[in-house]
Amino acid sequence: EPEVTQTPSHQVTQMGQEVILRCVPISNHLYFYWYRQILGQKVEFLVSFYNNEISEKSEIFDDQFSVERPDGSNFTLKIRSTKLEDSAMYFCASSDLTSGTLGGELFFGEGSRLTVL
Amino acid sequence: DAKTTQPTSMDCAEGRAANLPCNHSTISGNEYVYWYRQIHSQGPQYIIHGLKNNETNEMASLIITEDRKSSTLILPHATLRDTAVYYCIVILGGADGLTFGKGTHLIIQP
Numbered sequence: 001e002p003e004v005t006q007t008p009s010h011q012v013t014q015m016g017q018e019v020i021l022r023c024v025p026i027s028n029h030l031y032f033y034w035y036r037q038i039l040g041q042k043v044e045f046l047v048s049f050y051n052n053e054i055s056e057k058s059e060i061f062d063d064q065f066s067v068e069r070p071d072g073s074n075f076t077l078k079i080r081s082t083k084l085e086d087s088a089m090y091f092c093a094s095s096d097l098t099s100g101t102l103g104g105e106l107f108f109g110e111g112s113r114l115t116v117l
Numbered sequence: 118d119a120k121t122t123q124p125t126s127m128d129c130a131e132g133r134a135a136n137l138p139c140n141h142s143t144i145s146g147n148e149y150v151y152w153y154r155q156i157h158s159q160g161p162q163y164i165i166h167g168l169k170n171n172e173t174n175e176m177a178s179l180i181i182t183e184d185r186k187s188s189t190l191i192l193p194h195a196t197l198r199d200t201a202v203y204y205c206i207v208i209l210g211g212a213d214g215l216t217f218g219k220g221t222h223l224i225i226q227p
Contacts, residue, residue, distance in 0.1 A: 004160075046214075093160070104151045105166065108162065
């Protein structure tokens with residue numbers, strides 16, 4: 001069964017460093033998302049991406065964050081200068097609206113745990 | 118998107134049906150009810166969705182009341198692996214992001 005894969009599974013970084021989290025969405029999907037979950041808290045929407053541009057973003061997704069689809073398979077989340085409060089699990093997801101779904105059926109990866117020291 | 122209300126936690130005995138309620142009294146006519154679950158910090162997993170009619174798939178059944186103000190997710194024969202946080206989400210559809218609440222922590226007891 002096709003799945004969304006994320007790397008790295010865990011990254012430890014120093015405050016102020018840049019971090020890139022990588023995702024390989026399901027191959028025929030066209031919509032891509034990043035979510036995060038701070039330990040013990042809710043899953044929070046960060047950004048959605050379609051047709052090589054951001055379609056929606058939350059208040060969390062400030063200028064420190066950026067997303068990119070550098071090639072036909074990868075979807076990346078970059079945090080320019082990490083802060084302690086960026087420590088969280090980051091989930092990538094993809095969906096395919098062209099198959100007749102409503103966009104609510106998202107396929108999530110297993111997450112990348114980011115620890116900022 | 119309409120707000121949903123779910124119990125914080127529930128217990129269910131292994132092998133029994135787990136019935137998880139969700140209240141969405143402000144749902145509009147073209148909003149869908151989606152259910153996801155998250156097993157111990159893994160990525161959320163889609164379970165089922167519906168608009169008006171009851172739905173069933175290999176994982177679960179979804180019962181939506183006639184006035185659509187509430188719904189129940191049914192896991193017919195719960196196993197220990199069904200222990201997870203279950204999220205009821207109401208959306209219009211499209212590419213916008215999902216809004217996860219706190220969900221219901223379902224604990225399956227052996």
